Amino acid sequence: MAKSDVKLLGAWTSPFVMRARIALNIKSVDYEYQEENWLVSKSELLLKSNPIHKKVPVLIHADNPICESLIIVQYIDEVWSSGPSILPSDPYDRATSRFWSAYIDDKWFPPMIAFLFAQEEDAKKAAIAQMEESLVPLEEAFGKCSKGKAFFGGDRIGFLDIAFGCFLGWLRVIEKVGGIELLNETKTPSLLKWAERFSSDTAVKELIPDTDKLAEFGKALPEFGKALQAKMRANN
């Protein structure tokens, strides 16, 4: 397949973009990558390709735009079916992977983003408590899904590994700036070891941003959030 047949619109800071990139790496798909600077403006191609949400990632394959990170990962799994499978083959295992992936977007991501945009210490503390709480069932899920193997997906990285693992860059930033250990030996020993294995996987390691660089970017988010709120108020 010609490289130009596959294009990904992304942003280096986005965990959701990382999901698509890990999936493309697993399947050894050669693709063109276009970086979007969403804090400043959005490209014409992004606005045209994802007119509903206007968000990255967008995978453009044979001129067809595919949006929403977990949908993109499933699409990649279905199209490049000769590569290693990303979703498990058993329907119940597939349903379980989908369930916990939705759980992550529903219970982990909102407090994570709340922490990063928080302007007050109290809001940060509340977000940390919610993040910690969301990790407890996930630690338990690891035992059930991995069945004693290295990853949620078994011997290799799978759908749920990608769904949660994409957040490890930001998780480390939060641990660093918050002076906390979200993943630790006491409450999440399996996830702690899993995170090490995940981060050193060949399909992943080049994609996890440097913690200091990401933390530097993160510093701008509370101010950006404030400006966005002001803009929304002005438009109302």
Next chain:
Amino acid sequence: MAKSDVKLLGAWTSPFVMRARIALNIKSVDYEYQEENWLVSKSELLLKSNPIHKKVPVLIHADNPICESLIIVQYIDEVWSSGPSILPSDPYDRATSRFWSAYIDDKWFPPMIAFLFAQEEDAKKAAIAQMEESLVPLEEAFGKCSKGKAFFGGDRIGFLDIAFGCFLGWLRVIEKVGGIELLNETKTPSLLKWAERFSSDTAVKELIPDTDKLAEFGKALPEFGKALQAKMRANN
């Protein structure tokens, strides 16, 4: 397969439960149905089967609980693969079906539920405006997905038909109590005709609740919401 191998925990008022039931009908799966009265209390089986969200629907198949309506529909499609397909076979069409199904849960459902729980006229008006707005892209999507055929899924009801069609019962209640036409000849002519076809399909028609009965149930929701808010405040 013995009937007792498949059990569905549901509630007759829930659009999400209807998704699972339509999928089971399409695949001609015989199943045991257990009605949950979630306004009053939740059964032990529900709490045990869906400890994370404690919500219906839960499909229990060979003692395995499967939660979250769209995940259940995909599970049914994958397990009973000899019946008519629910998701399209083409990966891009599958991605498109998943995208619009997520859109419905994201953009249509929140204002719908806001309307039903609203205590003030202003909140109802705002919710109606949001519901109307959410239908415009969906009308356009119908043209692209159906490719001139009767349903989003083509000649038969598919994933996206189920994802949106399950809301038609409540949509009619809102039209009736609000004195409005959410689906109409002017803005959503294709969806208007599609809704008629969907509601009279053999896999669906027995499942759409009677509008007056549903409206009667709906009357209790604002008070229920108020009581719930008071309870949450008391617990904080």
